[in-house]
Amino acid sequence: MGATEHVVLEGESEEERREEKKEEKEDGKGVDLEEGQVGAFVEDRGLERNEDQRDHFHVSMLQTLNPTNPLRIVINGGTRVATPSPSQSSRFQTPPPPRSQPRSTPTPQPSVTTLNSRRFTNKIALLLFLVHKVAAIGLVGFLIFKGIQGLIDALNPAKRKEERVLKYFLPQVEVASLLSITLAFAWQKALREWPRIMVYFIIWCTFFMSLSAGILLICFQKPATDGVGVCFIAFAIGNGLYACWVSQRVNFCFKVLLKALEPVGKFPDLNQPAYWMLGSGFLWMSLWILAVVGALNFYYPPLVIIALVLSLAWTTEVMRNVVNLTVSRVIALYYLRGMQSNTQFCFQRALTRNLGSACLGSLFVPAIEALRIVARGLNLLEGEDEFMFSCAHCCLNVMQSIFRYGNGWAYVQIAAYGKGFVKASQDTWALFEREEMVPIVDSDMTSAICFLTGVCSGSICVIVVAAWTATVHEPFTATISLLAFFVGYLMTRIAMALPHACVSCYYVCYAENPENRLFDKTIKERLELIKTGRDAVAPTPRVPRRFTR
Secondary structure, three states: HHHHHHHHHHHHHHHHHHHHHHHHHHHHHHHHHHHOOOOOOHHHHHHHHHHHHHHHHHHHHHHOOOEEEEEEEOOOOEEEEEOOOOHHHHOOOOOOOOOOOOOOOOOOOOOOOOOOOOOOOOOHHHHHHHHHHHHHHHHHHHHHHHHHHHOOOOOOOHHHHHHHHHHOOHHHHHHHHHHHHHHHHHHHHHHOOOOHHHHHHHHHHHHHHHHHHHHHHHHHOOHHHHHHHHHHHHHHHHHHHHHHOHHHHHHHHHHHHHOOOOOHOOOOOOOOOHHHHHHHHHHHHHHHHHHHHOOOOOOOHHHHHHHHHHHHHHHHHHHHHHHHHHHHHHHHHHHOOOOOOOOOHHHHHHHOOOOHHHHHHHHHHHHHHHHHHHHHHHHHHHOOOOOHHHHHHHHHHHHHHHHOOOOOOOOHHHHHHOHHHHHHHHHHHHHHHHOOOOHHOOOOOOOHHHHHHHHHHHHHHHHHHHHHHHHHHHHHHHHHHHHHHHHHHHHHHHHHHHHHHHHHHHHHHHHOOOOOOOOOOOOHHHHHHHHOOOOOOOOOOOOOHHHHH
């Protein structure tokens, strides 16, 4: 009996299904006739059934996943957490959202500046420097050939002069180069070990050494040496006044140096770029001296020598900034990302992708900083003369505006983010203004300390070389003294690029992220003291009005 009822029910259900299909077909035809769309309704119903079957298939498969998966599945308002196995995750994907829910548009994310930019910066400056370097190498090679030709030719009237130069000129310059390299690493090592003592020592040692060099040159009682000696004494007087003026800032300077040089111990090979640059500089200096000798056997020797001096200055400044960029990238990535970068890779990057910025900065930063110092000097003229007062302020404002587009702080962002020189200067100065650090960085003594170490090394080279030359060939004393000072200053600045870059990274990276755990409260406390007026930055001294009447 039960089996018969079951068969009858199945038969009735099959008949009902057939009738429902016929009614659906008739309804579909009615719709087609009314809307003019043949078979559209049937196709839509078929698509909906296929989608429902596919969704049911995906959901049924995903329900068998491991319940520890972070993938969240929403089914009829409920949530379930499941973890697919590697094989299942490769075969199945998350089901598409239901058709009734609107699609969510992705929110725009802020662009992140890359730390591994592959583009070359300041390509025009790079091209200009390469063209200049090819021309300089060609000129030096040609002048060396002319010098050798002059020495071989017995009838050449300049032969005697060239022999004297080789005998009494070349040895002193080579000694000055080696002495300056030795002094440079001695300054750097001492500054890293005893920053507080060395800040005072460098300031006052430069005063005494430049004063001693000036007095020594005046004692030779020659017009040329007297002129050079007066210049050294004038600089010594200015250096002494500067030492008295910045005495209140020395404590903060040594604190920043002490903190900024801490990461150097984590990178034992950080000095290798300085070694390579100083070795290359010494070799280029030796060839350069031979080219100066050959210039005596060529047309217009003074103009040729001036061109060689300018080329040497730009080349050594680029070498210094290559070291600066290398150290800046290593230290900046340590501050910003906690990374211990490969110094060799950073050095290669500075010599290739960022070399254009080093060339552009080497041209303009020294000139901009020198003109800024001159503008501050003119600002001392404030008094009863309104015309001079307005001119001084105009010059100072112009130089302040230019300084925003080209400053030495830009090398940190050039090295870290691969920005162009002008863009990096603007962004860096904007960071300082945002964190209200302009008074601190504007009165920073690190660049002055590095500059004074170069002057001190140059003065020591002058004392040694001038005393030597006066005993063997006195007419060359003034010329060799100037050249020895020039060589000693340039070579020392290359080595002192390491502490300068470390301090720059400390300031710039702090401005970018003051909450970084690698920074202490040195800058924050200094800012608070300046804001409350308890530790004001020493203003530029002005001439009292009673002396201007």
